[in-house]
Amino acid sequence: GAVVSQHPSRVICKSGTSVKIECRSLDFQATTMFWYRQFPKQSLMLMATSNEGSKATYEQGVEKDKFLINHASLTLSTLTVTSAHPEDSSFYICSARQAANTGELFFGEGSRLTVL
Amino acid sequence: AQSVTQLGSHVSVSEGALVLLRCNYSSSVPPYLFWYVQYPNQGLQLLLKYTSAATLVKGINGFEAEFKKSETSFHLTKPSAHMSDAAEYFCAVNAKTSYDKVIFGPGTSLSVIP
Numbered sequence: 577g578a579v580v581s582q583h584p585s586r587v588i589c590k591s592g593t594s595v596k597i598e599c600r601s602l603d604f605q606a607t608t609m610f611w612y613r614q615f616p617k618q619s620l621m622l623m624a625t626s627n628e629g630s631k632a633t634y635e636q637g638v639e640k641d642k643f644l645i646n647h648a649s650l651t652l653s654t655l656t657v658t659s660a661h662p663e664d665s666s667f668y669i670c671s672a673r674q675a676a677n678t679g680e681l682f683f684g685e686g687s688r689l690t691v692l
Numbered sequence: 693a694q695s696v697t698q699l700g701s702h703v704s705v706s707e708g709a710l711v712l713l714r715c716n717y718s719s720s721v722p723p724y725l726f727w728y729v730q731y732p733n734q735g736l737q738l739l740l741k742y743t744s745a746a747t748l749v750k751g752i753n754g755f756e757a758e759f760k761k762s763e764t765s766f767h768l769t770k771p772s773a774h775m776s777d778a779a780e781y782f783c784a785v786n787a788k789t790s791y792d793k794v795i796f797g798p799g800t801s802l803s804v805i806p
Contacts, residue, residue, distance in 0.1 A: 582735070610794070619782060619798045620736075669735050671794075680726065681794055683735035 578604045578674045582684030589660055590692055597655045597687045599670030605650035606672035610681065611643075614667040626653040660691040694719045694785050696797035704803040711770040713800050715757075715783030718764065725766040726784040726794070727757055736782065742766060753777070778804045 579602040589595050599609055607628050612620040624645050625633040632645035642664075644656040653672075657664050667688050671681040699714040717723060724743050728736040740751025747759045753776075757768045766783060783797040 580735075617801075620796045622793065622795075625793070667733075671736075680724075680738065680741055681736075683728075683737070685735045686733065688733065 578672070578682040580606075580670065580672050580682045580684045582670050582687055584687060585685055586688045586690075588690045588692065591661055592659055594656055594658045595660055595689060597657075597668055597670070597689075599653045599655070599672070599684050601651045601672045601674075601682075604672075604674050606653075606674070607650060609647060609653040609670055609672045611645060611653075611655050612669045612671065614669060614686075616667075620669060623655075657689065660689070662691045665689055665691045694723065694793075694795045696783050696785050696795055698781075698783055698797040698800050700800055701798065702801045702803070704805060705773045706805045707775055708772050711755075711768070711773045711777065711802065713768040713781050713783075713802065715766045715768065715797060716764055717766060717783070717785045719785055724786045725757075725759060726786070727751065727755070727766075727768050728782045728784060728796075730780040730782065730799075739768070739781075773802075773804045775804050775806060778802055 581600045583598045609626040611623045613623050614620050622635050623638045626645045626647040628647045634640045647653040667686050669686045670684045695718045697716045726741045727739040729739050730736050739755050740749045742749050742759045750756045755770045780799050780801050782799045784794050786794045
C-alpha cells in the first residue's frame with residue numbers, strides 16, 4: 577500500500593520558537609494532503625487541506641498564521657507551528673490521498689509536539 | 693453535511709470473545725465508509741473500507757463490517773478477540789461528492805481482557 581512518512585516523530589521546543597513538521601508520500605504523488613491534530617484520548621480534528629501549488633484551506637477556528645502549511649511538491653507538505661506555546665502541544669498527523677475516487681487516506685506516523 | 697457517531701467510547705471484551713464496535717453515519721449523499729485502527733503514539737492504519745461494492749466488507753486482521761443503508765450503520769466485528777486487537781478504533785465517512793474531507797468519529801477504545 578501507499579506509504580506516508582512524517583518527520584520528526586517527536587519534538588520538544590521552547591515557548592516562542594517555531595517548529596516544522598514534514599509529511600512525505602514515498603511511493604505516490606499526492607496532490608492533496610491533510611493535517612490533523614489529535615488531543616489525548618480524542619478523535620482527529622482536521623486542521624487544513626493542503627493542495628500542491630496553492631494555498632492551504634483551513635478549517636474554521638484554525639489560525640492560518642499560527643499553523644503555516646506549504647505544499648511545494650507532489651510528495652511533500654510541511655506544517656510549521658509558529659511561535660509555539662504550551663497549548664500547541666499535541667499529536668499532529670498528516671495524511672495523503674492516493675486516488676481521488678476512493679476517499680481513502682494514508683496516514684503518517686504522527687508527530688508529538690511538546691512545547692515547554 | 694456528514695457526521696459519524698460511535699456508540700461506546702470504551703469497549704472491553706474477553707480474549708476469544710466477539711468484538712462489536714458500533715458506527716452510525718449521516719450523509720446527504722452516498723458515502724464511502726472506513727474503519728481505522730490506531731495504536732498508542734502512532735498514526736492510523738486502514739482496517740477496511742466500503743466503496744459501494746459488496747455491503748459486507750472484509751478487512752485485515754480478521755475484521756469485517758457490514759454497510760446497512762436502512763440503518764445508516766457500518767458496525768465493525770471480529771469473531772474472536774486477540775490481545776493484539778487492543779487499540780483505538782475510528783470510523784470515518786467521506787461523501788463521494790466531497791473528496792476533500794474525511795470526517796472521523798470520536799473513536800472507541802477497545803480493551804481485551806485475558
